[in-house]
Amino acid sequence: MTTTKQAPIALGTWAWGDTAAGQVFGDQLTVADLQPVVDAAMATGLNLWDTAYAYGAGASETMLGQLLQGYPRDSYQLSTKFTPQMAGNGDHEVADMLAGSLERLKTAYIDIYWIHNPADVEKWTPALIPLVKSGQIKRIGVSNHNLAQIKRVAEILGAAGLKISAIQNHYSLLYRSSEEAGIIDYCREHDITFFAYMVLEQGALSGHYDVDHPLPAGSARAATYNDVLPQLTELTAGLKAIGDRQQATVAEVATAYVLAKGTTPIIGVTKQKYIASEQKALQVQLSTVEIEQLEALAAATKVNTKGSWEKPMA
Numbered sequence: 001m002t003t004t005k006q007a008p009i010a011l012g013t014w015a016w017g018d019t020a021a022g023q024v025f026g027d028q029l030t031v032a033d034l035q036p037v038v039d040a041a042m043a044t045g046l047n048l049w050d051t052a053y054a055y056g057a058g059a060s061e062t063m064l065g066q067l068l069q070g071y072p073r074d075s076y077q078l079s080t081k082f083t084p085q086m087a088g089n090g091d092h093e094v095a096d097m098l099a100g101s102l103e104r105l106k107t108a109y110i111d112i113y114w115i116h117n118p119a120d121v122e123k124w125t126p127a128l129i130p131l132v133k134s135g136q137i138k139r140i141g142v143s144n145h146n147l148a149q150i151k152r153v154a155e156i157l158g159a160a161g162l163k164i165s166a167i168q169n170h171y172s173l174l175y176r177s178s179e180e181a182g183i184i185d186y187c188r189e190h191d192i193t194f195f196a197y198m199v200l201e202q203g204a205l206s207g208h209y210d211v212d213h214p215l216p217a218g219s220a221r222a223a224t225y226n227d228v229l230p231q232l233t234e235l236t237a238g239l240k241a242i243g244d245r246q247q248a249t250v251a252e253v254a255t256a257y258v259l260a261k262g263t264t265p266i267i268g269v270t271k272q273k274y275i276a277s278e279q280k281a282l283q284v285q286l287s288t289v290e291i292e293q294l295e296a297l298a299a300a301t302k303v304n305t306k307g308s309w310e311k312p313m314a
Helices: 031-043 059-067 093-105 121-133 147-158 183-189 220-245 250-260 273-283 288-300
Strands: 010-012 048-050 077-082 110-115 137-143 164-170 193-197 264-268
Touching: 031 059, 031 273, 059 093, 077 093, 093 110, 093 121, 110 121, 110 164, 121 137, 121 147, 137 147, 147 164, 147 183, 164 183, 183 193, 220 250, 220 288, 250 264, 250 273, 250 288, 264 273
Parallel strands: 010 048, 010 264, 048 077, 077 110, 110 137, 137 164, 164 193, 193 264
Antiparallel strands: none
16 A cells, blocks of 8 residues: 655655766765665655666665665655666566566555656557556656657546656756746646656755865766856855745755745755755745746856756757
8 A cells, every 4th residue: 555645855866876887976875875864754754765777777776675675665655767768679668677676676566657758658658557557556657758748648548547647857946948838837737746856956056066166076967067057156146045044055945946836856865964954945935036036047047957868848
């Protein structure tokens, strides 16, 4: 039996999949490093964990499965993904990738299973249907899909009596493509939860990095963001000014922004101290004027943070 109430913030484990061969974030984490993170999160009700086979070719899933073994299965929710680009040419690729995820996560079912990228909506969407009917998947989500693709997925599932219940796209102060394309409004109108990933832009909006304190050298995020840190100075200052009035950090205000937009942020966590920070973000209240101020500062940066894997949402 799955938990009935969804946490207002999901915890992302993309960084948990960093390996010596693939440094996206710049740190290789162990189960010992992460157990305090999981324990603190579970103690405060942040019990929705987002992962994917694609994060370290199963490394993230494997660690998450080990870390949650001390907790009853109905006390947490699992979100993982089928990544078309990692599929083979067999007849049951979705079922096979799901089977691997179930094994690594040490569970019989996934609360939200996603099509990670819209490589072929017509091909991959129908493969989810028997997996829901067998009970291996509780909810269906799609990630990085544009509005037309989301509507087509909804049609395919609707013909089988099923529906999309979650959308997961890149969404932050610096990247509002899903809002501009009408996807967030569509979710609101159809009772679909919109999950926002890269809310802190891999740390560039966390307040921890600036021109004098760049992101970790040698990581993929450093290559993406370090050159634009000067352009983010005024936006970071604006986030800090709002935070100072509410005893909140830059990261907490950036997270509060996407919460104020009616979305569920997915926040990557690697240290126990960040769990309290997520609880604080839930308490930050932004006025309409503050939201407009932040959006103006973000637009003035002229920074485009669209990932190399992303297609335009419009």
